[in-house]
Structures are given as structure tokens and as C-alpha cells.
Amino acid sequence: MKYQGLLRHSVLMATLTATGVSHAAAPAPSLEELWQVIQKQQKQIEQLKSKTQQTDAKVEATGEILEKQVANSSGHGSKGKTTIGGYGELHYNNLEEGDGDDIKEIDLHRFVLYFGHEFNERTRFVSELEVEHGGVQADGSTLDGEVEVEQAYVELDINDQLSAKGGVFLVPAGITNETHEPPTFYGVERNPVENIIIPSTWVTGGAAINANFSNGISADFAIHSGLEVPTTGGSAFRIRSGRQKISNAKANDLAYTGRVKYTGVPGLELAATLNYQSDISQVSNDGADSATLLAAHAIWSRGPFTAKALYATWDIDGRAIKAADGDKQDGYFVEGSYKLRSDFGVFARYNDVDGVRVQDEFKQFDVGFNWWPTEDVVVKVDYMDRENDNTSDRDVDGFNVGIGYQF
Amino acid sequence: MKLLTIFLLCLATTAMARGTYQEPANFVNDVFDNSPPAASRLWITKPLRNSITKILGHKPDSLRVRYWGEGKKTAWILDEIGKEKPITVGIVVSDNKIKRIKVLIFRESRGWEVRHDFFTNQFKGASLTSAQSLSKPIDGISGATLSVRALTKISRLALYLHQQTPFSHDSP
Numbered sequence: 285m286k287y288q289g290l291l292r293h294s295v296l297m298a299t300l301t302a303t304g305v306s307h308a309a310a311p312a313p314s315l316e317e318l319w320q321v322i323q324k325q326q327k328q329i330e331q332l333k334s335k336t337q338q339t340d341a342k343v344e345a346t347g348e349i350l351e352k353q354v355a356n357s358s359g360h361g362s363k364g365k366t367t368i369g370g371y372g373e374l375h376y377n378n379l380e381e382g383d384g385d386d387i388k389e390i391d392l393h394r395f396v397l398y399f400g401h402e403f404n405e406r407t408r409f410v411s412e413l414e415v416e417h418g419g420v421q422a423d424g425s426t427l428d429g430e431v432e433v434e435q436a437y438v439e440l441d442i443n444d445q446l447s448a449k450g451g452v453f454l455v456p457a458g459i460t461n462e463t464h465e466p467p468t469f470y471g472v473e474r475n476p477v478e479n480i481i482i483p484s485t486w487v488t489g490g491a492a493i494n495a496n497f498s499n500g501i502s503a504d505f506a507i508h509s510g511l512e513v514p515t516t517g518g519s520a521f522r523i524r525s526g527r528q529k530i531s532n533a534k535a536n537d538l539a540y541t542g543r544v545k546y547t548g549v550p551g552l553e554l555a556a557t558l559n560y561q562s563d564i565s566q567v568s569n570d571g572a573d574s575a576t577l578l579a580a581h582a583i584w585s586r587g588p589f590t591a592k593a594l595y596a597t598w599d600i601d602g603r604a605i606k607a608a609d610g611d612k613q614d615g616y617f618v619e620g621s622y623k624l625r626s627d628f629g630v631f632a633r634y635n636d637v638d639g640v641r642v643q644d645e646f647k648q649f650d651v652g653f654n655w656w657p658t659e660d661v662v663v664k665v666d667y668m669d670r671e672n673d674n675t676s677d678r679d680v681d682g683f684n685v686g687i688g689y690q691f
Numbered sequence: 692m693k694l695l696t697i698f699l700l701c702l703a704t705t706a707m708a709r710g711t712y713q714e715p716a717n718f719v720n721d722v723f724d725n726s727p728p729a730a731s732r733l734w735i736t737k738p739l740r741n742s743i744t745k746i747l748g749h750k751p752d753s754l755r756v757r758y759w760g761e762g763k764k765t766a767w768i769l770d771e772i773g774k775e776k777p778i779t780v781g782i783v784v785s786d787n788k789i790k791r792i793k794v795l796i797f798r799e800s801r802g803w804e805v806r807h808d809f810f811t812n813q814f815k816g817a818s819l820t821s822a823q824s825l826s827k828p829i830d831g832i833s834g835a836t837l838s839v840r841a842l843t844k845i846s847r848l849a850l851y852l853h854q855q856t857p858f859s860h861d862s863p
Contacts, residue, residue: 344732347754367775400775408800439800444710447800463834496803547804550813551830583833659748659840 369398371690379682406441466688470631477615500548510539510561521610537563551585571604588623610640645673718781760858773838784853802838819850
């Protein structure tokens with residue numbers, strides 16, 4: 285009874301206080317009146333709960349609509365149907381040549397824009413427009429560069445496992461030909477093996493299929509325009525000079541490229557490419573006939589350490605090219621790198637190149653570092669020492685500095 | 692020609708690249724033995740937005756994140772762009788460590804290797820350090836750098852978001 289009295293008194297006080305009624309202003313309400321007040325308040329609480337739930341539902345609905353609008357936004361952008369990207373690199377070369385000629389240059393080596401468009405989930409367009417060495421004048425004079433389409437192809441997914449593409453694309457050979465954005469490799473300049481032996485960036489026109497096996501093996505096969513290697517002049521039989529740029533490219537003799545790649549273990553990549561062309565000069569009976577390129581590489585990354593090795597060799601038939609000692613052109617490099625921090629790494633690379641020209645036969649050692657202020661921007665510094673196999677006049681040593689980006 | 696046809700047929704039956712490997716709803720069902728709890732939502736308030744931006748390197752493009760939680764376990768379906776297209780990943784965090792990670796939908800034209808168990812198994816047991824990095828190194832895949840980066844970011848994000856839920860014993 286004592287507690288019931290206390291309870292009644294407490295409820296009475298709280299109710300009177302809440303309603304602003306004083307003891308002096310009105311007589312004490314009965315229990316029945318108090319019960320009605322409590323019932324009324326309970327009803328208000330239920331109504332507030334319901335309103336809160338409704339508000340939550342409205343906020344959720346608004347969130348869903350906003351997210352759908354973002355997801356369905358058309359036009360360019362990472363989630364739109366048309367995408368834009370690019371990369372570029374500026375180089376400073378400070379090199380001394382054996383014959384006394386120095387190279388001290390600042391060069392906008394590459395400025396590249398990507399444009400891609402997704403027609404539907406299974407059909408897309410990929411392109412890459414490149415301006416090299418600062419571009420060209422309208423009449424082709426003064427500036428030492430070029431503007432070229434490096435990729436422009438339509439890719440079609442035949443099913444979830446197999447895709448085909450047609451147009452202008454990169455030959456699946458070596459390490460840097462397909463993946464050459466500056467933040468992805470060490471050294472201001474690309475390695476010389478994938479310049480002189482594998483003529484990166486090696487662009488071609490044709491058709492290709494790609495498949496990826498579930499055990500980490502992928503396969504590519506392409507039929508495409510071949511090289512048109514010159515047989516006379518200062519660049520006779522030079523592989524790199526045979527690139528046609530897909531500008532009314534001669535297609536008398538098509539080329540065939542196949543590649544098998546294994547990436548079934550994290551950090552490991554093994555790949556081999558075979559390229560065949562029945563006439564590497566596109567002219568019959570001129571002394572430069574069928575050619576076969578075999579290229580193989582391995583990449584092994586474990587924690588901060590990465591090792592790369594690549595070997596490529598051309599075997600070319602023909603009396604004239606044999607007489608010029610160009611029937612076998614090959615080269616290799618080995619590279620080790622170590623990331624001291626996530627944004628800073630050092631590397632050393634040894635290259636041995638045996639091309640056809642005097643200046644294309646040398647051994648070269650590179651050492652330097654990359655610093656990534658953000659993951660898609662890189663600053664590079666390296667020292668190179670090239671020792672020519674034929675004459676010390678063609679020796680080159682000095683340092684390079686570069687800045688590159690991708691987006 | 693016959694050999695080429697046989698080769699193509701073999702590829703068509705054995706290869707896997709782009710595509711949906713598991714529907715997100717099925718992933719959640721698997722995680723909770725076919726009786727998942729009701730989905731919860733984590734609204735991305737300003738402090739969360741700042742932390743998520745640091746982890747992803749860009750602002751999140753959603754207002755909230757849906758997840759499923761039970762005991763000390765949460766399951767997340769998250770998207771992150773590799774090079775051009777979002778990769779959809781299912782992640783289970785338990786006791787503030789990654790218990791399971793699976794690429795559910797892969798839309799990129801390169802970097803498909805990240806979907807394989809030989810790669811995703813590396814994330815198991817990883818937790819978040821005070822610097823919001825993963826507690827163990829992840830070996831990358833050459834030529835799939837951007838996809839590897841996307842999965843690493845998603846893993847860090849899932850661990851961070853887990854800490855913001857009532858299902859983490861470190862929950863604030």
C-alpha cells in the first residue's frame with residue numbers, strides 16, 4: 285500500500301508538471317483521468333514511431349533514386365557508356381656519345397588519349413590516339429613528332445569465355461607492347477630490346493581472338509598486316525623501320541601471331557609469342573623473305589621484389605638480308621627491382637641487343653629509381669651506360685629524368 | 692581449319708573471363724547457409740565519407756552501403772572500378788579479418804586473373820592496420836595491376852566498414 289501511494293504520487297506529480305497544472309490551480313485528478321492521459325501519450329508515441337518509420341522509408345527511397353540516377357547517368361565518365369583516359373610522359377635526356385656528340389633534350393615523348401565506347405554489354409570500341417615528340421606541323425616540318433592511331437578496334441564477346449576483335453590493335457608480343465603506361469615500368473626510356481627487336485609500340489591492323497582458360501592460361505591468335513622492312517638505305521633490314529602505321533599498309537603478305545600466357549600463380553607471368561610473315565619486305569625475290577619472331581618473357585614478383593627477363597629473336601630468310609648479317613636479330617634483358625616503400629622503388633637492368641645496324645649492336649646497363657607521388661603519377665631518374673659492340677664512337681652514357689602519368 | 696575449329700570449341704568450353712560468376716544474392720545465401728539476416732544499411736556520413744575517400748582514392752559514389760550481419764560476421768557486396776568497369780566483389784569479414792572474398796561479376800577486358808582462388812586466397816585472414824592498410828602483403832598479377840589494386844581497395848574498405856557496424860567488437 286505504501287508503494288502504491290508513492291507511485292500514485294509520482295505519476296501525479298509528473299503528469300501535473302508536464303501539463304503545467306499546479307496543485308493550487310486545480311483539484312487532484314482521479315486515477316481514471318490519469319489513465320486517460322497515459323493512454324493519450326502512448327497513442328502519440330505510437331504515431332511518432334510510425335512517422336519515424338515513414339521518414340526512414342522516404343529517405344531510403346530517395347537514396348535509391350539518387351543512386352539509380354548516378355548509376356544510369358549516360359555520357360562520359362567511369363560508369364557511362366563512353367570512357368576517356370590517357371597517359372603521357374616528358375623526358376629529359378642528358379647523354380654523351382663516344383663520337384663527342386652530346387644529347388641534351390627535353391621531349392614530350394608521348395601524349396596519348398583513350399576513347400572507349402560500350403555499345404552493349406558484349407560489344408565495345410577501344411581507341412588510342414597518340415601524339416609523339418610534341419606533334420607535327422601542318423606541313424610536316426620543324427617538329428620531330430608524329431600523330432598516329434595506335435588502337436582503334438571493335439571487340440565482341442562471343443560468349444563469356446571468348447572474345448574477338450577487328451581493327452587496329454597492338455601485337456601481343458613482349459611485356460611493354462600492350463602495357464606501356466609510364467607508371468607500370470622502370471626506366472625513363474623503354475628497354476631497348478623491345479624497341480629494336482620487338483618494334484614496340486607495334487601497331488597492326490587485322491583480326492584477333494582471345495581466350496582465357498580457368499587455370500590461368502590465356503591464348504591469343506591474330507591475323508594482321510605485316511611488316512614492310514626496307515631492303516635499301518641506311519635502315520635496310522631494320523625491323524623497326526618496317527612498321528607500316530596502318531596507312532595504306534601493304535597487305536601482300538599478312539602476318540600471323542600467336543601467344544600463350546600463364547598467370548596461374550600470383551606474382552608470376554610466363555608468356556611466349558610466335559609471329560610469322562611469309563615476306564617481311566612485302567616484295568617478292570628481293571632478298572628478304574619469310575620471317576619468324578620468337579619472343580618469351582617471365583615476370584616474378586614477390587612482396588617488394590620483382591624480376592623480369594625477356595628474350596626475342598628473329599629468323600629471316602633471304603640472300604640479301606643474310607649478306608647484310610641481318611638474318612638473325614635478337615636481344616634479351618634481365619631486370620631486378622625492389623620497392624623500398626610503396627611509393628618508391630629502385631631497379632637495375634642489363635640489356636644485350638644484336639640488331640642489324642652498327643648502332644643497334646650493343647650492351648647496355650641501366651640503374652635508377654621510380655617515385656610515385658600518387659599511384660598513377662611517376663617521377664623517374666636513371667643512369668644508362670651503353671657499350672657498342674662495333675665502335676666506341678657509338679657508346680652512350682648519361683642520365684635521364686622523366687615524369688609520367690595515366691588516368 | 693579443322694584444327695582451328697576444335698581449338699575454338701575447346702576454348703569456348705573451358706575458358707573463363709568476363710561474366711557473372713555468382714549472383715550477389717546467391718553469395719549472401721551461401722554465407723548465411725540459405726537463411727540470411729535482413730539487410731542492414733550503413734549511411735555514409737561525412738566522417739565515413741572522408742575515411743572511405745582515403746581508402747579508395749576517390750569519393751564514394753553511393754549514399755549508403757548495404758550489408759548483412761550476424762554475430763561478429765558481416766557480408767558485403769562492393770563495387771570498384773579497375774580500369775574502366777566496376778568489378779563486383781563479395782566479402783565476408785569475421786572478427787575483423789577477411790574470411791572470404793570472391794569476384795562475383797567481372798566486366799573489364801583485362802585483369803580477369805583476379806577472380807581465381809589462387810589470387811583471392813591471399814586476402815584470407817588479412818586485417819586492417821592502424822594506417823588502414825592490409826596486414827599482409829598481396830602479390831600482384833602482371834598486366835592486371837588495376838584489377839589487383841581494385842580488389843585490394845575493396846578489401847580494405849570492407850574491413851573498415853565492418854568496424855563501423857554493431858557486429859564488430861571494436862565498433863565505436
